[in-house]
Amino acid sequence: MNTRERLIATTADLISRKGFRGMGINEVLSLVEVPKGSLYHHFPKGKESLVTEAVKYGGKAQMERYGAALKGKGAEEGLVAIIDVMIEDLRNTDFCEACPIAIVALEASEATEDIRKACDEMFKSWQVGLAYYLEKRGISKGLEKAEQFYALLEGGFILSKAHRDVKYLEQQKPLIALILKA
């Protein structure tokens, strides 16, 4: 990775643990081992544009992991596999990391419009990708069902994180069949 890519990847990683308010530019620079001038060279608008790119980068990376989990599976089995990706991420990071976008979306009230739009676009591209997957497997109203699924995934994530217990994601699994059948 070149410097620009390393700045983005490191920021994405810090954001998913602390949010963009909790993440400091100096922390990014020190992890990437470049001087402050390097940030403004690659991101003339500073933190705002770095965060925007990091949301897109983190969102795409997560979408690829979900895509890999879906591969070769049926509709219900695929959605269960996405929940399992999130459960594994929470377990592997001691309940620190899982969704790279949710926290930014909640912080975004007072963020710039660019950052909010990046969250909006990344969530939408997950939903549209999943809608396509479902429709190909004969599920009607694929987009609405994909959106309902992501809502229960994100909600299960918030509760699992707050309670440090993956049960809140596990017990969303039986709802998948109900959504798909509706």
Added chain:
Amino acid sequence: MNTRERLIATTADLISRKGFRGMGINEVLSLVEVPKGSLYHHFPKGKESLVTEAVKYGGKAQMERYGAALKGKGAEEGLVAIIDVMIEDLRNTDFCEACPIAIVALEASEATEDIRKACDEMFKSWQVGLAYYLEKRGISKGLEKAEQFYALLEGGFILSKAHRDVKYLEQQKPLIALILKA
């Protein structure tokens, strides 16, 4: 309200818009119009204990609003009414405020254990209160269903906020009947 209560209420309000990382103590002090010494007089541990109390205060206030929405209703109708409270809050605050705890729960990875525990306890008291409400209306496995409902409420909230569109909460409503029947 006395000074202590005003400090807590103001902090709760700022947290639900910005999270506890985005909220500054100086902003609280200036809104409440008291000197810095006042904070340490009421909260010897400073920001950490103020945030912990604010999470509890915000969580209780929200629970009372949900309780009022449930009053005199049947099981399904009551849960729809809770979703409507959140939709109204998002609309009334230009998509800034709704759940006072979700953002803190996501920020809490690097927060103190006291703050995380306050989120954990507030969410649990919502879930237990709702479980009691459901069981009284003849719904079996009330706690599990209350937890599933809160997950889809919080997830619908994240998506509605990210997309600035209450549709993501609206379309969780048909899932309520499916959960209750299961």
